[in-house]
Amino acid sequence: MQLDKIVNYHKALADPTRLRMLLLLSQGELHGHALADKLNLSQPTVTHHAAKLREAALIKERRDKNTVYFKLNPEFIRANAEASLQLIFAKGAENMENESPEHSLKESVLSNFFAKDGRLRQIPAQYKKKLIALQYIVEKLEPGVVYSEKEINDFIKRFHDDFATIRREFIMHQFMYRENGQYELNPPEMWTRWDYVK
Amino acid sequence: MQLDKIVNYHKALADPTRLRMLLLLSQGELHGHALADKLNLSQPTVTHHAAKLREAALIKERRDKNTVYFKLNPEFIRANAEASLQLIFAKGAENMENESPEHSLKESVLSNFFAKDGRLRQIPAQYKKKLIALQYIVEKLEPGVVYSEKEINDFIKRFHDDFATIRREFIMHQFMYRENGQYELNPPEMWTRWDYVK
DNA sequence: GTAGTACTTAGATATATATCTAATTATACA
DNA sequence: TGTATAATTAGATATATATCTAAGTACTAC
Numbered sequence: 502m503q504l505d506k507i508v509n510y511h512k513a514l515a516d517p518t519r520l521r522m523l524l525l526l527s528q529g530e531l532h533g534h535a536l537a538d539k540l541n542l543s544q545p546t547v548t549h550h551a552a553k554l555r556e557a558a559l560i561k562e563r564r565d566k567n568t569v570y571f572k573l574n575p576e577f578i579r580a581n582a583e584a585s586l587q588l589i590f591a592k593g594a595e596n597m598e599n600e601s602p603e604h605s606l607k608e609s610v611l612s613n614f615f616a617k618d619g620r621l622r623q624i625p626a627q628y629k630k631k632l633i634a635l636q637y638i639v640e641k642l643e644p645g646v647v648y649s650e651k652e653i654n655d656f657i658k659r660f661h662d663d664f665a666t667i668r669r670e671f672i673m674h675q676f677m678y679r680e681n682g683q684y685e686l687n688p689p690e691m692w693t694r695w696d697y698v699k
Numbered sequence: 700m701q702l703d704k705i706v707n708y709h710k711a712l713a714d715p716t717r718l719r720m721l722l723l724l725s726q727g728e729l730h731g732h733a734l735a736d737k738l739n740l741s742q743p744t745v746t747h748h749a750a751k752l753r754e755a756a757l758i759k760e761r762r763d764k765n766t767v768y769f770k771l772n773p774e775f776i777r778a779n780a781e782a783s784l785q786l787i788f789a790k791g792a793e794n795m796e797n798e799s800p801e802h803s804l805k806e807s808v809l810s811n812f813f814a815k816d817g818r819l820r821q822i823p824a825q826y827k828k829k830l831i832a833l834q835y836i837v838e839k840l841e842p843g844v845v846y847s848e849k850e851i852n853d854f855i856k857r858f859h860d861d862f863a864t865i866r867r868e869f870i871m872h873q874f875m876y877r878e879n880g881q882y883e884l885n886p887p888e889m890w891t892r893w894d895y896v897k
Numbered sequence: 898g899t900a901g902t903a904c905t906t907a908g909a910t911a912t913a914t915a916t917c918t919a920a921t922t923a924t925a926c927a
Numbered sequence: 928t929g930t931a932t933a934a935t936t937a938g939a940t941a942t943a944t945a946t947c948t949a950a951g952t953a954c955t956a957c
Contacts, residue, residue, distance in 0.1 A: 532904095544903075548904065548906085743934085
């Protein structure tokens with residue numbers, strides 16, 4: 502549900518400590534310990550807030566030895582801000598209506614094309630249904646995380662053997678972008694959404 | 700403190716019920732009862748959320764007989780979204796530093812130019828100090844409320860007898876805007892801020 | 898392997914807040 | 928003035944969450 506994502510975005514920013522963290526990170530990447538120092542907080546507290554920011558895809562992390570460095574994920578921050586305004590202004594009526602009717606299509610695709618163990622029986626041929634299935638899978642990836650091609654393949658294989666086709670579809674419909682063998686989720690605002698396809 | 704305003708903006712939007720309210724209001728104004736119906740909530744709950752949205756200046760209210768109509772305050776919503784991104788991206792370092800040093804100037808102006816009863820002894824001649832005094836006064840106005848000229852005059856007279864000069868300064872430094880005798884606060888982002896004046 | 902460092906998880910506590918019902922206030926109108 | 932309608936306030940409750948300490952995990956380096 503689109504609305505929840507926007508709520509989570511705002512929840513992530515609705516805390517002075519997290520805003521201060523982002524402010525510090527806007528000057529460059531920092532590791533957890535440094536953040537705890539600068540913010541006068543315990544390390545677990547930093548972990549707690551970092552998790553929230555990561556869930557909302559507002560920061561990225563990179564591990565070097567046993568130190569984790571955090572940095573901003575500016576595209577996602579902007580994309581969410583934009584999506585929030587879009588939600589309030591651009592859409593309006595349709596939005597509310599959209600949910601129940603289209604919901605049923607989504608549910609029928611999920612129950613018809615996915616087995617009980619969560620695997621995709623076959624790739625839907627119909628465009629709209631294919632998008633629903635792809636989105637369902639892609640949402641299981643972590644936003645902000647950089648995946649190698651092997652990791653993406655292994656991930657997709659959990660759902661379907663033809664990982665090459667699905668990986669290509671991910672790129673084609675802008676669920677992910679690829680840069681020299683590295684894969685990363687796009688912000689949901691960039692995805693080709695089945696519920697806008699007429 | 701700038702940071703708190705941003706936090707409050709995001710807190711206001713960090714709740715699904717309030718987002719749904721804004722969504723409904725994006726299609727036009729509604730009264731409390733109608734909102735309660737559409738959202739399947741009790742009226743006190745609507746009052747509760749409306750208060751939060753009003754505090755963050757995201758909605759405006761208008762009373763007709765004993766019915767209160769709510770509508771969006773789009774400029775403020777956009778201004779806050781913008782300010783939030785500015786905070787994270789544009790500024791960075793200075794922001795944190797800015798606070799303590801400049802704080803003392805603000806405090807000295809407040810204690811030197813304002814009497815214990817809260818009235819302004821005299822309008823500061825120095826530009827920066829004048830802005831501090833004006834901002835202090837203007838912050839006592841409700842965001843999103845439309846004031847008549849008489850109301851503004853009466854309001855200013857609580858602080859200083861020369862209401863005409865101060866009213867003119869409010870407009871000049873973009874604290875407020877005027878449209879055929881109606882006055883309304885501008886979003887803080889539009890104010891000429893003393894702490895950015897070099 | 899053992900020790901050290903950085904981070905995460907678990908569990909406790911205090912505060913905040915979303916929601917409701919019941920009581921109160923404000924306004925209109927007969 | 929009395930009654931009806933809409934809104935607000937008060938008070939109760941349940942849930943969420945920010946923070947801490949203590950214990951556990953992951954990785955490095957010797």
